Amino acid sequence: MTTYYVSKNGSDQNDGHKDSPFLTIQKAADVAIAGDTVTVHEGVYREWVKPLNPGLSSRRRIVYQAAENEHVVIKGSEVIEHWEEVGDHIWKTSVDNQLFGDFNPFAKAVWGDWLTSIDHTNHLGAVYIDGKAMFEAHSREALEHPKQRQTVENFFTHEQLPDFYSDDTKYLWYADVQENRTVIYANFQGIDPNTALTEINVRPCCFFPERTGINYITVRNFEMAQTATQWAPPTGEQQGLIGPHWSKGWIIEDNVIHDSKCSGISLGKELSTGDSYYYRRFDKPGYTYQIETVFAGEHNGWSKDNVGSHIIRRNHIYNCGQTGIVGHMGCAFSQIYDNDIHDIATRHEFEGWEIAGIKLHAAIDTQIRHNRIYRCSLGTWLDWQAQGTRVRQNIYYHNGMDFFVEVSHGPFLIENNIFASKYALRHLSDGGAYVNNIIAGDMLVDDVRNRSTPYHLPHSTTIKGMTPVYGGDDRYFNNIFISREKAKHCGTDMYDGHPQSLQAYIDDVQTQAPTDLEGYEAKKTPVYINNNAYFNGAKNYADEANKLSDPSFDSKFAIEERGRSLYLTINLPEAYTVFKVPAKVTDTLPHVRLVDADFEQPDGSPLKINTDLLGRVADDHVLTGPIQSLNSGENHIKIW
Template sequence: MGIDYHVSKNGSDLSKGTKQDPFLTINKAASVAIAGDSVVVHEGVYREWVKPKFPGLSNRRRITYSAAEGEKVVIKGSEEVKDWEKVDGSVWKTVIPNAFFGDYNPFKEELYGDWIVENPGRHLGEVYLNGKSFYEAETKDEVTNPVTVTEVVDGWTRKTVAAHDPEQTKYVWFAEVDEDNTTVFANFHKYDPNQELIEVNARRSVFYPEKTGIDYITVKGFEMAQSATPWTPPTADQPGLLGPNWAKGWIIEDNIVHDSKCSGISIGKEVGTGDNYYSKRQDKPGYHYQIETVFAAEKAGWSKEKVGSHIIRNNKIYDCGQNGIVGHLGCIFSEIYNNHIFNIAIKRQFYGHEIAGIKLHAAIDTQIHDNRIHDCTLGIWLDWQLQGTRVSRNIFYRNNRDLFVEVSSGPFLVDHNIFTADYALDNHAQGGAYVNNLVRGKMEHRKMLDRSTPYHEAHSTDIKGFSPVYGGDDRWYNNIIVGDEGIEDAGTAHYNGYTTSLEEYIYDVHHQPGSDHEAFNVVEQPVYINQNAYLNGALPFDREEENIVSDFNPELKISEEGNDVYLEITLPDEFETIKGGVHSTQTLERVRLTDVEFENPDGSEVVINKDLLGQVKEGKSVLGPLSNLKSGKNKIKVWG
């Protein structure tokens, strides 16, 4: 039996840490808790960066950090700031000694790193009024005269002070940092900051070990907020507000995580395998440095035995500037489910190629299921080395884009999801299986012949080879695909001209003139497409044998009633004329390039027989993610 340590706002770090004589800080408990121990934190606001010192030793001998049952515990990376002086009108200033921040001053630290595209002088600092974050102004003059939206470029809004909330127009800040002090100017509109709760970012993280290898930690039941996390590309350190820092076996559950400057929860890489070398050296593409990162990680012991196998479940994650959940390499063999993720990267103060509700690289055998993801710049972005990855039974709505799969060779499985963004799917990968989804919106399909990325032995980090994305080798079964006015490329017609079997593909390759590799570049890979419904302008693959094609408008709608989410959809009379079978390892063709089957992470046969609500299908059922869909009007609760 381990020891239960207690932490209370009425405690002392000179105490024994018992329930009757508790510690004052969580870090004090974290400095003594060892495998098998628990840390119980009692109600209150704790302003500290919790840095677990010792690892658990196994799933049965882990260290558990939890909020006391029925008590609200908030851990913040911010500090209160008082003594504001009025400058002019609704503009105030405060002067903070740099010693207040120690060796990490978020108002001096610039947002920096690989794949940042637009970053007009942003810093990692933030100002909060009664918990609401401000916008950083580009100049001090803009604090007095806040700007509004002026233009949208490539999906990124410059001058975004009023992008989502007209009342937010005047809530801006600007900081000047000299050798001794940080002066923060802020426009508080109608509020007197000396009468309100004003906080500023003061720490990089909230719960994150300084050392790697702190395994088997459980973090449960906290609210964590307001940290100055840096930009987290796959070629750099990836610290989050909360995360394991390159370790194994964490369980992160039942938490509320919000207001991270960049990333909320990180299960990603660490600095030893690369540190923004493209931005620092500028001598070769970031793509090459990312390849080097993968090999550096292998040398450092990247394997199932050392990292990954995390569980992230039942969390609410919102108001983060870059990602809700991020990870490269360290996210292998993990499970992410039943999380509510929203308002990610919607302030658009900076823009880059590493932004999403969930952004993972090399998510080998990672299972992402039963999540609610909405109001994000991008819902899920899965990049490089998707192998054994499964995206199942998730609900996406009001995102700019829903799902992006990139430069991977599979096998990966996307099943029983609801996608509703005008831009629903970016498919820059190959070797995927899309089964029983509802997809409304644009479906982009691209080859990536200029970048080869690794693929692996089945259920392993061992590299088997490299390949560009030739396009195809995809499977589309039992989906409902919906077009709409003004939406192009809904459907599977972008596969027209592709072969439909491995035998046909091989025959065509070997009847092409030219060398071996040239022939493989010009013959389209096989695709396996059947028994889908195409509605309201969605167009089918021209060699699909059995389908439903109708101009019928299903008037698809996602509605919220309190915490409940409903799908409303009207389906045509002929909808129930096609029933799709249950697909499995036995029915899904192996992936050509990786030469790997669709399987569960443990190597057992995968059977895709559970619908979005968890109902198990015994045999053939209607198309789409819900077994109880029917012709005519449907209104079905899909979350809550």
């Protein structure tokens, strides 16, 4: 086992040992083999690191790390000097296209399936002034008369979103790509770009192997920024600023990841299983191509033995245009925890369906735990095949929408989270369980009967069948529902009319016997709802046997930032502390009907939901909500 060293004072002609370090991280990546460590000393490294060799197991990794207590930055950008002022605040520079090689991001549009702005006017290029990304103008003339950005709307609800960038939209650039040169014009609003740090992105990635199957890599303690990543739909290559590229067993930890044009971390699909064929061909729906992608992935080695099982922890991820973390299939069996994710897809330079702080397809047995997700267009979006997925102890606030689970059949478990944005939850799935959460915002629950999506054998990528979402077969236990000012809907009353047991549903269907599909489609499926609390006008399921319902009670619910810390304020009625209910376990979470599976740990062992958001372990009976130290009356608690 060898340690190779990299330093800004080194040379790639050296041997990489401590006294003769390499100059580039890539040189170390070319020679490092399983069991080796690459230690990088302080400085800014402008390169795309493409690991050449894999580790062999979780014990024989290749580790890439910043030297202890040293700040190492990997950038996908280059410094651009020699700007010439050509008008009021307008500057220009001419860049030789040899700088870009065969990838000029200013010539490439943001493009791919499920992107809704497909007019090819938004490009992968970006200009940064003193580290801040500027906005692209769509003409040279627009630089001279920058306009305040129009009201931004939530992509799903068409309601106004918080505008975090209104003061920055005056900083504009425009690129004229010519045969041999790229001329960039920019309005720096009075800043002299020749005395500031002025950069443009030139590379799509900072740390991303070109080949698949580069397993067991650890990347830690770097800052990585300013890449020209392409839009990452589930039907195309999902490229990130950093990612394993269809490999197994990566650990990405303690990094600062920011300013990726589209995606920060990719745990996603590779190119051979689909390349945005809907927008290339238009001959059949994207939904059909995505089904083909899933089967192609299975044919191309998608299994627990080959792909996934990554650990993404303690990273700070922000200012990415599409997703903080994206993945399709390659995210399966992974753990994503203790990350701080914010300001994702809030610049609104382009729009599409694949946006979120965390956006995953086929997150089989993936565990998303104790992340702080805020100021994102959408917090977390689980789309297709959320099976065995567990989302727990996360805090969502100030998002356009907190949480969305789409066309999945479970079992997926959402427990001990706080959903605090005005639009808290969108549920277009079945087979889910929501346990011990605070849901303090609008909810939408619906079926989806025009799309049949896959489900799997338990804890496996093997496809067992396909079915549409009939609605129901959901579980809500031990939650606190808080309706907000001008809220449209919060609570469980949207399930009124659904039976309370599987046997009641079966009996109802069989009243039409002999019957097949039409009999099942005609009846509402069972739901399991009990032991929840409802405040501020939130409404309960009509047949809920045991509940704490006080619709007129004002909980005074609020999430407050104090520096990097976060506080919860909530007022609770006198009856709250005596309303203790059983902690849910595998045996008391009803079996999922369509998938024919139980709620359990990824290894198949039983689970018990008695550890709250703050890590406190309760006994066999718990308070409703995600914090077991709450009391009747006023509560003011540090939660991050």
